[in-house]
Amino acid sequence: MPCEQHVPESPDRLRRHVQLVLTDSSEGFRVHELDRWSRNNSSQFPTYSREDEYPMDYGSYQVGQSQDPLRISPFLVLPTMKSSMCQRSILHCHGNPAIERDAPSAAPGPAIAPALHTPGRRCLATQAQQSAATQESDDKRERVVILGSGWGGYTLSRRLSPKTYAPLILSPRSYFVFTPLLTNTASGSLDFSNIVEPVRDPRSKVDFIQGAARGVNLKKKTVLCEATVVKSGVTESPRTLEEHRGTEEGPETRNQQPMQPYLQWEQGEMFEVPYDKLVIAVGAVSRTFGTPGVRENAMFFKDIGDAKRVKRRVRECFELAVLPFTTPEMRKWLLNFAIVGAGPTGIELAASLRDFIYSDLMVLYPSLNEIPKITLYDVAPKVLSMFDESLSRYAMETMKREGVDIKTSHHVKSLRWGAPGAPPPYHMDPKRCLTLTTEEDGELGVGMCVWVTGNAMPKFITESLESVDEFPANSVHSIEGSSTVTTDAEKAPWKFKKAPKEGPLLVDGYLRVQLQNEKGQTAVLRDVFALGDNAMPEKGAPPATAQATSQEAKWLANRLNKNDVGQTPPFSFRDLGTMAYIGDERALMQIPHSGDGGASSFLPEGIKGRTASLIWKTAYISMSISWRNKLRVAFRWMLNRFFGRDISRF
Ligand SMILES: Cc1cc2nc3c(=O)[nH]c(=O)nc-3n(C[C@H](O)[C@H](O)[C@H](O)COP(=O)(O)OP(=O)(O)OC[C@H]3O[C@@H](n4cnc5c(N)ncnc54)[C@H](O)[C@@H]3O)c2cc1C
DSSP states (O other), X not given: OOOOEXXXXXXXXXXXXXXXHHTSOOOOOOHHHHHHHHHHHXXXXXXXXXXXXXXXXXXXXXXXXXXXXXXXXXXXXXXXXXXXXXXXXXXXXXXXHHHHHHSOOOOSSOOEEEOSOOTTXXXXXXXXXXXXXXXXXXXXXXXXXXXXXXXXXXXXXXXXXXXXXXXXXXXXXXXXXXXXXXXXHHTTSSOGGGGEEESOOTTSOOEEEEEEEEEEEXXXXXXXXXXXXXXXXXXXXXXXOGGGOSSSOSOOOOTTSOOOOOOXXXXXXXXXXXXXXXXXXXXXXXXXXXXXXXXXHSBOOSSHHHHHHHHHHHHHHHHHXXXXXXXXXXXXXXXXXXXXXXXXXXHHHHHHHHXXXXXXXXXXXXXXXXXXXXXXXXXXXXXXTTSOHHHHHHHHHHHHHHTEEEEOSOOEEEEEESOTTOOSOOOOOTTSOEEEEETTTEEEEXXXXXEOOOEEOOHIIIIISSEESSOXXXXXXXXXXXXXXXXXXXXXXXXXXXXXXXXXXXXXXXXXXXXXXXXXXXXXXXXXXXXXXXXXXXXXXXXXXXXXXXXXHHHHHHHHHHTOTTTSOOOOOOOOOEEEEEETTEEEEEOXXXXXXXXXTTSOSEEEEHHHHXXXXXXXXXXXXXXXXXXXXXXXXHHHHHHXXXXXXX
């Protein structure tokens, strides 16, 4: 079905110009200029509906000098309107709502439109008026498309040499989150904005498109993306069952139902972004081990939206508890907050919530004295297993003394809405409690259950990066030691190489993504890299932490800047130590001693208590990315001493 298209003045005139411009040098295009000119000069646009009348190429051209506004403005050469393409998607992809509004209605269903980039050219998108999809230049720098704006993607993008590379971040999140301080925001110690950095920054030379990668074509060197600018809930971890989830983003909280069909407006436009080099840093999602009811009813804790939900629910439970008709039993359940997973995140969340509740909320709710309770569950026999035995024991004793109930060697069986013992059906009812069932204690009423047990791979890694449609011979660095790509290799079915059981991408020592085939051959890609939680070097894999991810990102940026990937020693992780806040202004700090008399050898191996808390705070202030946030964090912590934490509920 041919798509209709508005064309200024007559089709013949446009064709004439197109023939002219095709011989001319390119300068970029601006859809809005064409649009403005058209609207100023003609109230009635003829509608052009014959697809073969359109020029046969994508591109952007400038006509030579002329008084004709159409000719002096750089303008868009309209793409061939094949029946599978729809006008709306293409124009929307160019990011011009004005044109989209004028355009006739589009063919239904998602269409894929290439983002108008010529490989080797760069779009400057950090300023609003220069959208990545609407601006081109003669830039010959290599385009590095980075998937993800987290520790890996954000750090790498800021370190790449702007002289050599044109980085473009593609992420559903338009900001970076300083995750070590996320627990502080959930407990009102910091504002949410204190720990985020916008990806768009006038001082950085990094482009940005707000969208999620849905696939990669290694042969064509393009990423298939879905725009997520107006998608709801991209700041929260998804909560529906994996198999019911259409995409990775969005809370999708419809209680225990398979995911409902998307709202029409939530369906993002699909488009392609070409790359010269690709870096995959999409992170991980929360692992639930298939525990019934957890994906739908638990809260996860990975992003700003999650922290907001936790804080809001805690405040909600306190307000529900003091309603005159709330029974004493329900009050006790509502004020029992369960955290599953006693790793550093679980411990720090329990500690921060404990401070929030006992120091700030109890002053407001004196009638609830002694009722609130925080319970920490873990299947392991001890907490914080990455710390020395003495530090981990100190953490358990201190937290127990502070009122956190630590239940190690406990196995969570299920989580559902409704009070313990209540008959089914168990529909979501936030006015009441949930029931957490453990093998050891049976049913227990809880006001909230936060699930922080570890990482699973996102759908993009498990499903989109699975089999390879066409073998990317030009991108292959080597196949199992051989540097030539044979025709046989091209024909064999190849898959992305991953760790077993839907694990992360198995990269080589230089963080290069690898493919493997059924014959057991491994092909190393020269222009696709992966780092952070979604990647694992085959040898010497570092832990899935921000510390390791940012080291990988800095290392890769250095290698790319020096153009010596493969010619230096491979990446190796340097353990700088581990810290955890355990509440009441106390913390733990484990300092690694390499035994070689290095910089840390004069320090003790473990520091605990208030000294460690002071170091913890200083370290995180200094590690915060921008000066604005360093100062805001420092001031907020100081202000909290005088005015208490922020108890507001949004
Ligand atoms: C609460 C909390 C506290 C933590 N504390 C510490 C700590 O104190 N010290 C420490 O070392 N580590 C800590 N970590 C771990 C650390 O945050 C992670 O290891 C780190 O974030 C991993 O970085 P990443 O870049 O791989 O992923 P992330 O930082 O998670 O970033 C992933 C990015 O990819 C984007 N994305 C997702 N899907 C797509 C897609 N399809 N297409 C494009 N983009 C996509 C996401 O929106 C996000 O921007 C903590 C983690 C959490 C959750």
